[in-house]
Amino acid sequence: MVDIHCHILNGVDDGSGCLSESVEMARIACESGTRVIVATPHTNIPGSEVYPWGDVLKKRLAALNEKLKAERIPLTLCPGQEVYYHGDVVALLKRGEITTLNGSRYLLIEFNFSASLNTILDACEVLSVIGIVPVVAHPERYDSLQENEDEVYRLKKKTGCLLQLNCGSLFGAFGQSAQRAAHGMLGEGLPDFIASDAHGPYVRTPFMADAHEMVSELYSLDYAEMLFRENPDLLIRDKEIDAFN
Template identity: 35%
Template sequence: MIDIHTHILPGIDDGAADWEASLALARAAAAEGITTIVATPHHASSSWRNPASVVRPLVDELQTRLDAERIPLRILPGQEIRVHGDLLDAWERGELLTLGDSSYILVEMPFTEIPAGMADLLHELRVMGLRPIIPHPERSAPIMKQPQRLAELVEAGAYSQVTAASLLGGFGKRCQESAWTLCRQGLVHLVSSDAHHAERRGFRMREAYDEIEGVLGSSWKQYMLRNAEAVTADQAFGEAPALALSHDNIWDKITRIFRK
């Protein structure tokens, strides 16, 4: 498995606090069968600034420590970039990172709103040859209320990534329902962990993929697995499979997850 969204780098955001915590996350990832992780610390949010010049040396140092500890995990550079007015200029200044030096870029919206001009920004990024991915749309208040808002952003050129824990109820039933609603509407392209801590907020990737297979079918599980591989290989996503069940039947399966 490949995880494109993690907070494994030490001491620079609300993820791993130090090298010990980073290594604990790495061991947990390897134990779950994850082979490649993209480190995506928060950047340009109100609390954290982690430009490329900060992230790359830490990725190199973490890989060195993993190799020394014989932890079979590959670490790639990235960022979770908050949408801000200076984003396009920051790209020109070399402050921003794509995921694993691919054309895919993780662009985070505030949880409370969809920024004005978001569709225009997505269009500009695509014109620049970048492929924007919106993380955890299931936790966006406007999208929770109106899933069609995500469909509009996908139409404007974005991909979307839900968090494994959201599918499993880790952020509450409302967020879980939102995540599965987006999945059953075919608006989700990737699943990732958004892992911050080995125990309190870990990976749960295998569980999430198992639930996706159980609800949407093995073709959707393989589609999302292949899309994660495509990110790190800098390849285009494949065509989404058809939903094998009617929306009502899918929702019956989802409600059984809620009762667990």
């Protein structure tokens, strides 16, 4: 599997706190069948100490990849960020201060949980215009998208954005509303990816095998393969993904 959303880089956000935690997260991911993780530290959050794309993140990523090699953990980390959306995102992208997922056309974006549908629509449209494909992180967690599959469909259709659910949402880790929304969207075939959004080795971990199993059983093995393997693999190779497959 390929995990496109994971806070595995140490000491750069509220994810892994130190190198040993990152290594433990990598071990857990491997045990669950993950072979590639796109490291996606938070960025552009107002008032938070987060890093722009640049030397700190590049060096931290290279050092962790080296460490995994030394520890013989068969897992590769790719660069990425989870970008908190504001009107400045296009300028930051143009200045190279934020990066897409593995340098592809796909940008992982998040919003305030109370963001309106229009805010999310507008953001996705602005990015689409400049050739970026927005990947909306955990759509099931936004109030405006919960229990509203028709609007979620319209969002995808109108802007060409893609949707990434969190593993934990399937099991109720983010509350009943997010759980209901996640399964409602899956029932309609709307999500394009499922990722861990892991923040550590103890809670919100990068273990994804149980979520893969649940999707296989409740929906279909084909859909699980698409969400956990095929689409993420296309994404890291910057290939086109059919949002209505």
